[in-house]
Amino acid sequence: MTVPAFRAPKGTFDLVPPRGEAMLAVRDTLAAPLRSAGYGYVETPSFEETTLFARGVGESTDIVTKEMYSFTTRGGDDVTLRPEGTAPVLRAVLENGLHRGALPVKLWYSGSYYRYERPQKGRYRHFSQVGAEILGTEDPASDAELIVLAVDAYRALGLTGVRVLLNSLGSHESRPAYRAALQEYLRGLDLDEETARRVEINPLRVLDDKRPEIQKALASAPIITDFLSPSDRAHHDTVRSLLTSAGVDFEDDPRLVRGLDYYTRTLFEFVHDGLGSQSAVGGGGRYDGLSELIGGPALPGVGWALGADRTLLAMEAEGLPLPGVTGVQVFAVPLGDEAAAWAFGLVTQLRRAGVAADFATGGRGLKGAMKAADRSGAKYAVVVGARDLAEGVAQVKDLATGEQQAISLNGLVTHLQRLV
Ligand code: AMP
Secondary structure, three states: OOOOOOOOOOOOOOOOOOHHHHHHHHHHHHHHHHHOOOOEEOOOOOEEEHHHHHHHHOOOOHHHHHOOEEEEOOOOOEEEEOOOOHHHHHHHHHHOOHHHOOOOEEEEEEEEEEOOOOOEOOEOOEEEEEEEEEEOOOOHHHHHHHHHHHHHHHHHOOOOOEEEEEEEOOOOOOHHHHHHHHHHHHHOOOOOHHHHHHHHHOHHHHHHOOOHHHHHHOOOOOOHHHOOOHHHHHHHHHHHHHHHHOOOOOEEOOOOOOOOOOOEEEEEEEEEHHHOOOOEEEEEEEOOOHHHHOOOOOOOEEEEEEEHHHHHHHHHHOOOOOOOOOOOOEEEEEEOHHHHHHHHHHHHHHHHOOOOEEEOOOOOOHHHHHHHHHHOOOOEEEEEEHHHHHHOEEEEEEOOOOOEEEEEHHHHHHHHHHHO
């Protein structure tokens, strides 16, 4: 075997059939509940001004300090391949004035995201997300709605092992007191220099440190839920009770923080235990101050992003069949040149009539062509040679039973339409 000259860049992979179709189906199914809930579709460029992410995601986050694909263009602009979708979508909302129309604005999107991470199973440098945002309302029902829609999407894919982790990070009313208490606790620990620096800049981020010795040291750290103001608590309680009434189980996780700085109040993550260390299949939260951070007016919001790559891995971990792999319904097997031209015409007519069809190419003999018919997933093969054409018929073969019937060419398309 020859070694190919080029390979997909480190941390990336190709989707080829049948996983290609499966990924398309996963994205469609993740988006379906949003579409039926009236969310509008939005598309933004794959790259943005670097400052948008520095301000929007947070200067001290791992994403901004270590993981961005940033470069200066030939024209001297500093741009970054998008590492996440919320800041770009909010930028687009503000730029297009959507926030000046009826509120809330509900949007969904789907696309590629880029982070310069250490690659491992489930963690790639190029990955795919489906995202949703609700802008212009502080109503806790929006937080709950998004969580329910994500859970319904996972259910629609057949997944049973997705758990919902829920927390509240509080608003400006609760966070300063908690931050101070956490900082005081963390200052009392024996931490390495970088972590000690993080304690001073952004102590909440330390809660997200996955190292076992740090997690152990955090066991008796103060928790945010003990510091929530009455209105933050009421918001959180409403989200919890709406989830319960929608039949969505969740686990309170008072140590849940996520890798982006902009969250306020509700924070949640969807995890799957079949994925090893990269267990988050999706996550999101409320970000009431983000608009101001990127130079906009006050515009509360809540959103999530679901990772399509990890969702597909979770389906495989649960042993679910790959979705979306349908193949064709009818496969034409022409014998000889005259029949080949006729079969080409038949397949074109079938496709135009809404029947998924394909045909054997390259003048293959009967055996090879029948093998291709089996591989195509078709239920029926149409076998035709010069003699059949002369008699005005084609042989329609049921590929499951092997039964074969001569059908008149005139009524063939209608006959096949009825069969499939
Ligand atoms: P985040 O914006 O980090 O919360 O990401 C939302 C979801 O996108 C995660 O829960 C993952 O499922 C997925 N995701 C994030 N980063 C990666 C990555 N490097 N590789 C694959 N999936 C990712």
